[in-house]
Amino acid sequence: MNVLETIRIGLQGIAANKLRSGLTMLGILIGVASVIVLMAIGNGASVAVTASIESLGTNTLTVRHGTFGGENDTTRTQFKDLTVDDAVALVDPVLAPDVVSATPVVTAATTCTFEGASYSTSVTGTWPSYFEASNSPIGTGTPLTADDVLNSRRSIVLGQTVISELFGDTDPLDRTVTCGGVPFIVVGTIEEKGSSGFLDADDVAIAPLSTVQSKLTGYGSLDSILVQASSSEASTAAESEVTSILDQRHGTTSEDNRDFQILNQAALISTVQDTIGIFTVLLGAVAAISLLVGGIGITNIMLVTVTERTREIGIRKAIGARKSAILTQFLIEAMVLSVIGGGLGVLLALLATRITIADVTPVIVPSSVIGAFVVSVSIGLFFGSYPANRAASLRPIEALRHE
Amino acid sequence: MTPVIDLQSITKVYGAGDTEVQALRGIDLSIARGDYVAIMGASGSGKSTLMNIVGALDAATSGHYALDGIDIDDLDESALSIVRNRKIGFIFQSFNLIPRTSALSNVELPLVYRGVRRRERRARAITALESVGLGDRMHHMPNELSGGQQQRVAVARALVAEPSLLLADEPTGNLDSRSTADVLDLMGRLHDQGRTIVMITHEDDVAAQAGRVVTLVDGQISEDRRNRP
Numbered sequence: 001m002n003v004l005e006t007i008r009i010g011l012q013g014i015a016a017n018k019l020r021s022g023l024t025m026l027g028i029l030i031g032v033a034s035v036i037v038l039m040a041i042g043n044g045a046s047v048a049v050t051a052s053i054e055s056l057g058t059n060t061l062t063v064r065h066g067t068f069g070g071e072n073d074t075t076r077t078q079f080k081d082l083t084v085d086d087a088v089a090l091v092d093p094v095l096a097p098d099v100v101s102a103t104p105v106v107t108a109a110t111t112c113t114f115e116g117a118s119y120s121t122s123v124t125g126t127w128p129s130y131f132e133a134s135n136s137p138i139g140t141g142t143p144l145t146a147d148d149v150l151n152s153r154r155s156i157v158l159g160q161t162v163i164s165e166l167f168g169d170t171d172p173l174d175r176t177v178t179c180g181g182v183p184f185i186v187v188g189t190i191e192e193k194g195s196s197g198f199l200d201a202d203d204v205a206i207a208p209l210s211t212v213q214s215k216l217t218g219y220g221s222l223d224s225i226l227v228q229a230s231s232s233e234a235s236t237a238a239e240s241e242v243t244s245i246l247d248q249r250h251g252t253t254s255e256d257n258r259d260f261q262i263l264n265q266a267a268l269i270s271t272v273q274d275t276i277g278i279f280t281v282l283l284g285a286v287a288a289i290s291l292l293v294g295g296i297g298i299t300n301i302m303l304v305t306v307t308e309r310t311r312e313i314g315i316r317k318a319i320g321a322r323k324s325a326i327l328t329q330f331l332i333e334a335m336v337l338s339v340i341g342g343g344l345g346v347l348l349a350l351l352a353t354r355i356t357i358a359d360v361t362p363v364i365v366p367s368s369v370i371g372a373f374v375v376s377v378s379i380g381l382f383f384g385s386y387p388a389n390r391a392a393s394l395r396p397i398e399a400l401r402h403e
Numbered sequence: 404m405t406p407v408i409d410l411q412s413i414t415k416v417y418g419a420g421d422t423e424v425q426a427l428r429g430i431d432l433s434i435a436r437g438d439y440v441a442i443m444g445a446s447g448s449g450k451s452t453l454m455n456i457v458g459a460l461d462a463a464t465s466g467h468y469a470l471d472g473i474d475i476d477d478l479d480e481s482a483l484s485i486v487r488n489r490k491i492g493f494i495f496q497s498f499n500l501i502p503r504t505s506a507l508s509n510v511e512l513p514l515v516y517r518g519v520r521r522r523e524r525r526a527r528a529i530t531a532l533e534s535v536g537l538g539d540r541m542h543h544m545p546n547e548l549s550g551g552q553q554q555r556v557a558v559a560r561a562l563v564a565e566p567s568l569l570l571a572d573e574p575t576g577n578l579d580s581r582s583t584a585d586v587l588d589l590m591g592r593l594h595d596q597g598r599t600i601v602m603i604t605h606e607d608d609v610a611a612q613a614g615r616v617v618t619l620v621d622g623q624i625s626e627d628r629r630n631r632p
């Protein structure tokens with residue numbers, strides 16, 4: 001009795017009952033497809049958020065003024081401003097070898113207008129190094145220059161969202177846009193970065209620090225200092241260097257009365273990825289349950305098949321079929337159902353993940369494809385073996401008497 | 404020479420307690436090679452029970468059974484399946500062909516389970532089907548064949564593996580007189596070729612064909628006679 005022969009007998013069994021075999025495969029198909037698709041959505045969300053954070057630069061640290069917890073305020077002796085001098089002090093090849101640049105940043109929430117169109121955005125006042133540190137390449141025109149800052153020129157560089165809101169199809173270069181009552185000349189535009197749902201990286205307007213401070217915000221504390229580390233691996237080292245320099249300058253005596261906060265992009269990415277990872281596992285678990293239900297479907301169908309064909313089993317045993325031959329016949333039926341069902345499920349998932357769902361472009365996790373397929377076949381084996389074993393263990397006379 | 408079938412004090416009890424049925428109460432029977440034996444008896448006398456034990460489809464409650472000198476009582480399920488495959492051809496009253504499977508595939512099946520190669524078993528199955536006069540019906544499904552034709556397919560299946568023993572439990576019970584004659588004719592020819600045949604029947608004229616008639620009453624042998632010297 002060779003294997004090929006048994007496979008042939010198993011296939012005949014499936015072909016004899018097309019509708020039922022089809023429905024069983026559908027159960028497995030849905031299970032496999034949903035595992036792959038849901039994992040792909042979770043992964044897609046993670047990729048999208050990571051990309052949007054990365055578009056801000058993975059090697060940057062943002063030093064923010066103030067703290068977010070209010071409970072320490074009573075112990076704080078002094079609350080120093082974040083100043084341009086702080087930013088200058090951070091670029092120090094001895095004390096801070098991992099810091100490449102430090103750029104002061106102030107922001108002013110304003111409304112910008114151009115020929116009747118108006119748009120609320122925040123104007124960022126900063127230095128030319130901002131473009132590189134924040135990973136914002138210039139599309140058309142020129143970036144801000146040191147000259148612009150020194151002379152407090154009213155130059156401005158706009159992101160694509162602001163441009164489309166104010167100018168539509170008109171070329172914005174050299175036009176005058178009014179922000180917070182101050183007229184600015186558009187000298188450059190920033191390449192489109194793409195938004196990621198909750199964060200629009202193109203909604204920016206960048207002007208010289210000196211101009212924004214003198215016309216819009218006044219000369220108070222900086223909002224933040226954008227620090228560029230030499231690489232994303234060095235960002236942790238840079239973070240501690242920046243902390244110790246600023247601690248000294250601000251007279252920090254303990255972590256409780258520190259008057260600044262450092263946001264590390266690399267650390268942020270890993271936190272976000274962890275969070276989405278949990279979410280993805282959850283989705284996968286839900287999908288795994290449907291795969292399990294598909295497996296129970298196979299067991300059920302195999303039980304029915306075995307009961308219905310008990311007489312046939314009796315005949316086969318009466319003419320000398322061994323237990324192993326009967327067992328393999330039914331196991332192969334179960335396996336074929338799950339292999340075809342699983343295979344079609346993979347195909348369906350590959351098609352379904354081409355569709356963008358709720359702003360997320362699914363990205364297939366290769367291991368989920370292999371995993372779901374292997375699991376579906378194992379389920380076929382595992383859940384098919386019980387009815388198959390029952391069939392194979394029947395005494396021939398019992399099977400033959402079965403009506 | 405060892406007999407093909409050697410039964411000693413075979414008993415069979417079905418059920419237990421109140422529902423206990425003594426189907427066989429001590430059967431001693433020896434059947435020689437090449438013999439043609441008819442088993443008769445009233446309904447419920449234990450004929451089928453005896454036949455199932457002889458065919459290794461069921462186990463006796465007590466007693467000894469040797470087939471071709473092999474002790475059947477000692478064999479495990481996997482050895483029994485080999486015995487059923489090589490030594491015994493079983494013909495049932497209700498044909499018992501595998502549905503949705505062609506006559507040819509049905510006849511091939513014992514050879515499939517024996518591990519005979521495709522080409523050879525196909526040739527042997529065709530020969531067997533031709534010998535029962537169904538050379539032109541090989542690719543028909545069982546539900547496309549008459550009762551008599553189905554039973555002839557079953558006979559072909561029983562003899563394709565050339566077993567030492569052909570067992571038939573009322574093979575003509577479901578057939579009209581024409582088909583009965585066909586099947587009996589076939590049995591006669593097989594006997595002439597030297598096969599050992601044991602056949603259950605209710606009809607005297609069917610039994611008249613056999614060389615020996617064993618009659619059962621209530622699970623015991625009441626008569627054992629030879630038709631011709």
Ligand SMILES: Nc1ncnc2c1ncn2[C@@H]1O[C@H](COP(=O)(O)OP(=O)(O)OP(=O)(O)O)[C@@H](O)[C@H]1O
Nearest residue numbers: 417418424426444445446447448449450451452453
């Ligand atoms: N599986 C079973 N469980 C319980 N009792 C059984 C079983 N099979 C047979 N019997 C009983 O054993 C006795 C013998 O049955 P058996 O089938 O051998 O009779 P038979 O001689 O073949 O009858 P028939 O000519 O009607 O086929 C009967 O009383 C029957 O009721």
Ligand SMILES: [Mg+2]
Nearest residue numbers: 450451452572
């Ligand atoms: Mg009977």
